[in-house]
Amino acid sequence: MVNILQENTDGIRGHVNLNAKTSPQAINEGDCIGHSNCHAEKRLEQLQNVAKNEAHFSKFNMFREIQEQQETIELSLNQQPADLIKASEFITNADNIYISACGTSLNAAYLGSHMLSHISKYDSKVMIGSEFKYSYERLDPNCVLLALSQSGETSDIVNSVRHARSEGCKIISFVTNQNSTLGKLSDLVLPLRCGEELAVAATKSYTAQITIMTLISHYINGTHQQLIRDIKTTIPNIVSLCSNTQSAIYEASLLLCQQKACYFVGRGCNRITASEAALKLKEVSYIHSEGLSAGELIHGTLATIEEGTLLFSICPSDDTFGDTISDISYAKGKGAYIIGISDVEHQVFDKWISIPKASECLYPLLSIIPLQKLAFFSALAKCVNPDSPRNLTKIVSTSQETTKRQHSNGI
Numbered sequence: 001m002v003n004i005l006q007e008n009t010d011g012i013r014g015h016v017n018l019n020a021k022t023s024p025q026a027i028n029e030g031d032c033i034g035h036s037n038c039h040a041e042k043r044l045e046q047l048q049n050v051a052k053n054e055a056h057f058s059k060f061n062m063f064r065e066i067q068e069q070q071e072t073i074e075l076s077l078n079q080q081p082a083d084l085i086k087a088s089e090f091i092t093n094a095d096n097i098y099i100s101a102c103g104t105s106l107n108a109a110y111l112g113s114h115m116l117s118h119i120s121k122y123d124s125k126v127m128i129g130s131e132f133k134y135s136y137e138r139l140d141p142n143c144v145l146l147a148l149s150q151s152g153e154t155s156d157i158v159n160s161v162r163h164a165r166s167e168g169c170k171i172i173s174f175v176t177n178q179n180s181t182l183g184k185l186s187d188l189v190l191p192l193r194c195g196e197e198l199a200v201a202a203t204k205s206y207t208a209q210i211t212i213m214t215l216i217s218h219y220i221n222g223t224h225q226q227l228i229r230d231i232k233t234t235i236p237n238i239v240s241l242c243s244n245t246q247s248a249i250y251e252a253s254l255l256l257c258q259q260k261a262c263y264f265v266g267r268g269c270n271r272i273t274a275s276e277a278a279l280k281l282k283e284v285s286y287i288h289s290e291g292l293s294a295g296e297l298i299h300g301t302l303a304t305i306e307e308g309t310l311l312f313s314i315c316p317s318d319d320t321f322g323d324t325i326s327d328i329s330y331a332k333g334k335g336a337y338i339i340g341i342s343d344v345e346h347q348v349f350d351k352w353i354s355i356p357k358a359s360e361c362l363y364p365l366l367s368i369i370p371l372q373k374l375a376f377f378s379a380l381a382k383c384v385n386p387d388s389p390r391n392l393t394k395i396v397s398t399s400q401e402t403t404k405r406q407h408s409n410g411i
Contacts, residue, residue, distance in 0.1 A: 057376075060199070060376070060385075060386055060387055061198040061199035061387045062199035062200075062201055062203065062284070062372075062376050062386045062387055063376055063386075065197060065198070065199055065203045065204045066203050066204070066369065066372050066373060066376065068194075068195070068204055069203065069204050069207050069235075069238070069369060070235055070236050070237070070238055072193070072194040072195065072204045072207070072208055073204075073207050073208065073211050073231065073235045073365060074231060074232060074235055074236070075193040075194065075208075076192055076193050076194060076207075076208040076211045076212050076215075077211065077212075077215060077228055077231060078193060079190055079191075079212065079215065083188060083189075083190060084215070084216065084219050084224075086188050087172055087188055087190065087216055087219075088216065088219055088220045090144045090170050090172060090187070090188065091116070091120075091122060091144060091172075091216070091220065092122065092220060093142075094142060094143055094144040094170070095140075095142040095143060096125070096137070096138060096142070096143045096144075097116070097122060097123070097124035097125070097143070097144055097146070098124065098125050098126075098127055098137065098139075098143065098144070098145045098146070098164075098169075099112055099113055099124055099125070099126045099127065099145075099146040099147075099148070100126075100127045100128070100129050100132055100145060100146070100147050100148070100157060100160045100161075101126075101128075101129055101147070101148035101149065101157065102128065102129040102130060102149075102154055102156050102157060103202070103279070104150075104201075104202040104205070104206050104276060104279060104280075105148040105149055105150060105154075105157075105174075105202070105205075105206070105209060106126070106128060106129070106148075107206070107272055107275050107276040107279065108148055108174075108206055108209035108210050108213065109126045109146070109148050110126050110272045110275075111210045111213065111214075111269055111272045111273075111364055112124075112146065112148070112209070112210065112213030112214075112217075113125075113126050114268070114269045114272065115210075115213055115214045115217040115269075115361065116213070116216075116217050116220075118217075118269075119214070119217035119218055119220075119221050119223075119361065120216075120217045120218075120220035120221045121221075122220065124146075125137065127160070129154065129156035129157045129159075129160050130156040132156070132159070132160035132163065133159065133160070133163065139163075139164055139167035139168075139169050140167055140168055140169070141168035141169070141170070143164075143167075143168075143169045143170070144169065144170045144171075144172060145160070145161065145164045145169050145170070145171050145172070146172045146173075146174065146213075147160065147161050147171060147172070147173045147174070147175075147182060147186070148173075148174045148175075148209050149173070149174070149175050149180075149182050150175070150176055150192075150197055150202055150205040151175070151176065151177070151180060152173065152175035152176065152177050152180025152181055152182035152183050153180055153181055153182070154182075157182060158181050158182055158185065161173070161182060161185045161186070162185065165185060170187050170188075171185060171186040171187050171188070172186065172187065172188045172189075172190065173185075173186040173188070173189050173190070174190050174192060174209050174212055174213070175189060175191065175192065176191070176192050176194065176195075176196070176197070176205065177191075178191055190212050190216075192205055192208035192209060192212070193208065194207075194208040198387070199386070199387045200283065200284075200387065200388065200389050200392055201280055201283045201284050201372075201375065201386065201389070203280075203372050206276065206368070207365055207368065207369075210364055210365065211231070211365065214227065214361055215227060215228075218361075227361065230358065230359050230362060231362065231365075234356060234358050234362055234366070235362075235365065237356070238356070238365070238366060238369055245353050245354050245370060246373075248339075248351055248352065248353045248354075249353060249370055249373050249374050249377060250377055251351065252310075252312075252339055252351060252353070252374055253374055253377035253378040253380075253381050254381055255310060255337070255339075256281070256285070256287055256310060256374075256378045256381070257285070257287070257378060257381040257382045259287060259309075259310050260287070260288065261287070261288040261289065261290070261304075262281070262287065262288075262289050262290075262309070262310035262311070262312065263278075263289065263290050263291075263292065263297075263301070263309070263310070263311045263312065264277045264278045264281075264289060264290070264291040264292075264311075264312045264313075264314065264371075265291070265292055265293065265294040265297065265311060265312070265313055265314070265324070265327065265328065266291075266293070266294055266313065266314035266315060266320070266324060267293060267294050267295060267315075267320035267323055267324050267327075268318065268319070268320045269363070269364050270314040270315065270316065270318075270320060270324070270363065270364075270367065271291070271292070271293045271294070272364070273291075273314050273363075273364050273367045273368055273371070274291035274292065274312070274314050275291030275292075276291070276368060276371075277289075277291060277312065277314070277368065277371035277372075277374070277375070278290055278291035279291070280371065280372055280374075280375040281371075281374065281375045281378060283375070283389050283392070284375050284376065284378070284379040284384065284386040284389055285375060285378040285379040285381075285382050285384055285386075286382070286384060286389075286390075287378060287382075294313065294315075294323070294324045294327035294328060295323065295327055297327055297328075297330070297331055298327075298330065302330075302331065302334060305331055305334045305335055305336050306334075306335050307335035308335065308337055309335060309336045309337065310336075310337050310339065311328060311331055311332075311336040311337065311338055311339070312339045312340075312341065312371070313328045313338055313339070313340050313341065313342075313349075314341045314342075314367050314371075315328070315340060315341070315342050315346075316341075316342050316343050316344075316355065316357075316360075316363040316366070316367065317342065317343055317344045317357065318360045318363060319360070321342075321344070325346060325348060328340075328348055329348050332348055332350075337350050337351075338350050338351075339351045339352075339353065340352050340353065341353045341355060341367050341370060341371065342354070342355065343355050343356060343357040343358070343366075344357075353370050353374075355367055355370065
């Protein structure tokens with residue numbers, strides 16, 4: 001029997017038995033029994049021993065869905081040519097482009113907006129689904145609304161779309177189930193093709209959404225064939241490449257469970273990846289985390305930095321690299337412990353989680369997968385079931401049915 005010794009949320013040392021033949025729901029705070037003075041190094045050794053056989057983690061939906069992304073990202077590229085043409089016409093002919101989403105899908109919306117602006121040079125405005133009804137934006141038949149939702153049943157998004165439709169707005173939805181409520185309200189549905197997502201924390205639906213948004217941006221720009229080639233070359237190896245840095249991820253998760261809070265920072269599109277990484281961590285491990293622009297550290301947040309504060313920096317070798325290194329170097333001088341997520345090792349990193357070098361538009365995909373794993377292992381290190389976060393519910397929609405699970409309605 002292999003146990004991972006760790007503290008639960010009340011600070012009591014306990015263990016998670018990953019070999020026990022129980023359902024994932026049995027891995028929760030109530031299972032953290034017993035006491036131990038086991039050092040972090042010993043707990044790391046135990047976790048690594050279990051990880052040599054990843055079947056130990058396959059009982060968890062979240063782990064399986066993270067692993068599946070090496071297939072689902074590529075599958076999301078399989079959009080009908082006629083649909084891509086129609087989507088590009090809706091966007092390029094619109095006077096105003098809006099994108100609406102909630103939760104994890106909201107971060108995908110922000111990344112989609114960035115890609116539309118950066119790649120195809122079309123500006124768009126992201127509107128939080130729950131805030132849509134308070135907006136005074138112009139909505140008319142010359143506008144297009146891009147609606148992102150895993151299930152297609154998220155009430156805030158459905159209500160936003162109904163309001164936009166009543167004003168004559170064209171609707172493009174990004175959703176798992178084309179026959180969902182959102183799908184039926186849309187002029188065009190671009191299916192995620194990632195399959196049913198059972199874990200509360202969205203992983204593969206998020207990467208499917210940003211893949212399709214990036215595809216549309218490149219399609220408008222006429223460079224989509226190169227994107228498809230890049231993805232098919234890079235993504236099939238991403239999970240195995242993550243496995244090569246698994247030890248760094250485990251070590252970081254054990255550092256995290258000793259913290260009350262941490263930060264994720266980046267610039268440009270990496271800032272959005274930082275926000276999504278922070279959301280994943282707080283969702284499944286209950287560790288308070290914040291994602292922000294690295295450049296904003298000096299505008300208030302630096303006051304909270306003290307010796308040993310964990311700061312995760314998403315800084316691949318794109319055009320933001322130099323500025324981000326400068327920002328985190330300053331934070332390190334104030335005591336921050338820097339964990340870099342990058343394709344380039346740098347002396348400012350106290351710990352390095354490596355990702356493969358790729359074209360800039362692929363870094364949001366490559367950076368988020370090890371950070372999803374970080375959230376997963378941090379949950380286990382705190383004796384928390386990553387599949388079933390407390391206080392949350394989730395709508396899971398398939399072509400056959402729509403079911404409500406005890407997880408988050410914001411995706």
